[in-house]
Amino acid sequence: xxxxxxxxxxxxxxxxxxxxxxxxxxxxxxxxxxxxxxxxxxxxxxxxxxxxxxxxxxxxxxxxxxxxxxxxxxxxxxxxxxxxxxxxxxxxxxxxxxxxxxxxxxxxxxxxxxxxxxxxxxxxxxx
Amino acid sequence: xxxxxxxxxxxxxxxxxxxxxxxxxxxxxxxxxxxxxxxxxxxxxxxxxxxxxxxxxxxxxxxxxxxxxxxxxxxxxxxxxxxxxxxxxxxxxxxxxxxxxxxxxxxxxxxxxxxxxxxxxxxxxxxxxxxxxxxxxxxxxxxxxxxxxxxxxxxxxxxxxxxxxxxxxxxxxxxxxxxxxxxxxxxxxxxxxxxxxxxxxxxxxxxxxxxxxxxxxxxxxxxxxxxxxxxxxxxx
Amino acid sequence: xxxxxxxxxxxxxxxxxxxxxxxxxxxxxxxxxxxxxxxxxxxxxxxxxxxxxxxxxxxxxxxxxxxxxxxxxxxxxxxxxxxxxxxxxxxxxxxxxxxxxxxxxxxxxxxxxxxxxxxxxxxxxxxxxxxxxxxxxxxxxxxxxxxxxxxxxxxxxxxxxxxxxxxxxxxxxxxxxxxxxxxxxxxxxxxxxxxxxxxxxxxxxxxxxxxxxxxxxxxxxxxxxxxxxxxxxxxxxxxxxxxxxxxxxxxxxxx
Numbered sequence: 255x256x257x258x259x260x261x262x263x264x265x266x267x268x269x270x271x272x273x274x275x276x277x278x279x280x281x282x283x284x285x286x287x288x289x290x291x292x293x294x295x296x297x298x299x300x301x302x303x304x305x306x307x308x309x310x311x312x313x314x315x316x317x318x319x320x321x322x323x324x325x326x327x328x329x330x331x332x333x334x335x336x337x338x339x340x341x342x343x344x345x346x347x348x349x350x351x352x353x354x355x356x357x358x359x360x361x362x363x364x365x366x367x368x369x370x371x372x373x374x375x376x377x378x379x380x381x
Numbered sequence: 382x383x384x385x386x387x388x389x390x391x392x393x394x395x396x397x398x399x400x401x402x403x404x405x406x407x408x409x410x411x412x413x414x415x416x417x418x419x420x421x422x423x424x425x426x427x428x429x430x431x432x433x434x435x436x437x438x439x440x441x442x443x444x445x446x447x448x449x450x451x452x453x454x455x456x457x458x459x460x461x462x463x464x465x466x467x468x469x470x471x472x473x474x475x476x477x478x479x480x481x482x483x484x485x486x487x488x489x490x491x492x493x494x495x496x497x498x499x500x501x502x503x504x505x506x507x508x509x510x511x512x513x514x515x516x517x518x519x520x521x522x523x524x525x526x527x528x529x530x531x532x533x534x535x536x537x538x539x540x541x542x543x544x545x546x547x548x549x550x551x552x553x554x555x556x557x558x559x560x561x562x563x564x565x566x567x568x569x570x571x572x573x574x575x576x577x578x579x580x581x582x583x584x585x586x587x588x589x590x591x592x593x594x595x596x597x598x599x600x601x602x603x604x605x606x607x608x609x610x611x612x613x614x615x616x617x
Numbered sequence: 618x619x620x621x622x623x624x625x626x627x628x629x630x631x632x633x634x635x636x637x638x639x640x641x642x643x644x645x646x647x648x649x650x651x652x653x654x655x656x657x658x659x660x661x662x663x664x665x666x667x668x669x670x671x672x673x674x675x676x677x678x679x680x681x682x683x684x685x686x687x688x689x690x691x692x693x694x695x696x697x698x699x700x701x702x703x704x705x706x707x708x709x710x711x712x713x714x715x716x717x718x719x720x721x722x723x724x725x726x727x728x729x730x731x732x733x734x735x736x737x738x739x740x741x742x743x744x745x746x747x748x749x750x751x752x753x754x755x756x757x758x759x760x761x762x763x764x765x766x767x768x769x770x771x772x773x774x775x776x777x778x779x780x781x782x783x784x785x786x787x788x789x790x791x792x793x794x795x796x797x798x799x800x801x802x803x804x805x806x807x808x809x810x811x812x813x814x815x816x817x818x819x820x821x822x823x824x825x826x827x828x829x830x831x832x833x834x835x836x837x838x839x840x841x842x843x844x845x846x847x848x849x850x851x852x853x854x855x856x857x858x859x860x861x862x863x864x865x866x867x868x869x870x871x872x
Contacts, residue, residue: 479706
């Protein structure tokens with residue numbers, strides 16, 4: 255029912271999900287996150303774990319908790335820019351690691367990426 | 382708090398538990414896992430005071446356990462037996478009259494969440510709906526200790542999903558400790574804080590589930606398989 | 618109070634089949650008696666006589682009513698012990714709710730049996746020798762009271778041995794527990810019998826002499842008088858059995 259990887263801490267996986275939602279714009283700056291319990295029910299996760307996720311995100315400055323009101327996505331543009339950057343890096347390093355593991359050289363990777371982007375250009379721009 | 386001190390339990394032909402020492406604190410959902418007959422149900426029944434230890438002492442909040450500990454302990458049995466003459470609504474009303482901590486409004490909320498009709502006769506309920514009713518009766522109590530013996534077993538995926546969601550929605554982790562025995566590890570692994578692994582009447586592992594993933598990169602099923610096979614030191 | 622009332626309502630519904638069964642049985646026995654009596658004799662007179670005899674028999678049978686009710690009620694809980702025992706209420710409350718409902722059910726069938734006995738007596742103009750309606754009602758009332766007391770006593774004996782059996786069951790298995798409980802019951806009744814032959818027992822119970830109803834004397838059930846001390850003695854035993862049953866139920870019975 256929940257598509258979490260069972261061998262990776264759930265709080266990290268949930269934090270990453272929320273970060274992606276923010277970068278994609280599904281969660282807007284200043285928007286309120288679901289309550290701990292609601293988020294737990296939505297994602298099928300222990301409320302203690304959700305609590306930990308929110309704490310981690312708060313420590314990273316991505317969300318802020320306002321007493322008695324709930325948890326909100328940060329409105330600080332710098333924080334969001336940093337988040338965007340770090341997700342990009344994370345995604346790229348995952349991709350590069352995979353390619354290197356299969357024995358592709360840097361040049362091959364760059365060339366392949368360029369080709370792919372050119373081929374797909376039309377499709378992505380239509381979005 | 383639940384405490385086991387050198388607890389053993391012997392039945393006629395079988396040793397069910399051997400010298401168990403255990404302390405569980407509130408605010409957590411704890412899973413009890415292990416193969417059939419390993420002692421999971423026995424452990425829960427001992428906490429509920431429905432059986433007595435052959436040796437050692439079980440206490441809940443410092444009180445030595447007898448069946449009357451049910452004042453502080455809600456117990457969901459793996460058995461499906463009910464008073465068949467009651468309707469769902471009457472059964473809820475009966476529980477409300479018997480347990481001072483039973484919250485009628487919460488029971489109604491959970492009943493609606495579980496999509497149970499109040500006027501259906503219990504003896505005509507399907508297995509799935511009896512499973513749902515047990516959840517209503519157990520979680521509507523504002524009680525420090527909640528014990529659930531195989532709440533998911535034999536139920537179809539939709540009911541299991543509803544029950545797990547119901548657990549997350551209606552457990553009060555500020556005050557409660559929840560112990561669940563289950564075979565459906567995959568279904569509950571995202572909602573467990575801690576896990577106890579039992580084999581042959583002994584607790585051979587007690588772990589924080591997130592730490593297990595964090596430090597050892599293991600999911601529950603892999604960990605259980607490894608510890609059972611003896612590849613992994615049974616850290617307690 | 619509401620707790621006890623709701624528990625009692627549950628017990629009422631749990632015991633309802635047993636009650637209905639005895640009610641139907643009662644009607645069936647009386648009808649059968651009338652039918653057989655009418656056929657054997659030459660008309661309604663013999664039929665009524667048979668009904669009267671049957672009603673007296675049924676009244677006497679109530680000595681075992683509460684015991685049978687408790688057998689049914691406790692056996693119905695057998696598979697639901699995880700519900701019945703997972704209660705914060707003390708064993709005395711759990712058991713008293715059952716006993717109270719058993720007594721209620723007993724009162725209904727005992728009243729019917731007694732009424733039938735009185736009506737047939739009236740129709741047959743058949744008062745026992747030397748009795749007026751007034752003395753018959755008074756003596757009958759005394760007998761009914763004793764039937765209640767005996768019924769409660771036997772029921773408490775059964776409850777006690779049921780508890781012993783349930784206490785041993787999970788530890789020793791069904792057959793061994795059954796045998797031990799049986800032996801224990803035999804031993805207790807043997808010892809009680811032995812004790813009741815001693816001077817000490819006589820010293821304890823032989824006070825407060827009251828004369829017993831002459832119907833009982835005529836039939837040889839009583840020898841003319843009853844001691845109040847005997848009632849106190851058996852009340853004492855009943856209290857001990859009940860207290861022991863509650864203790865076992867609270868501390869030792871396993872699901």
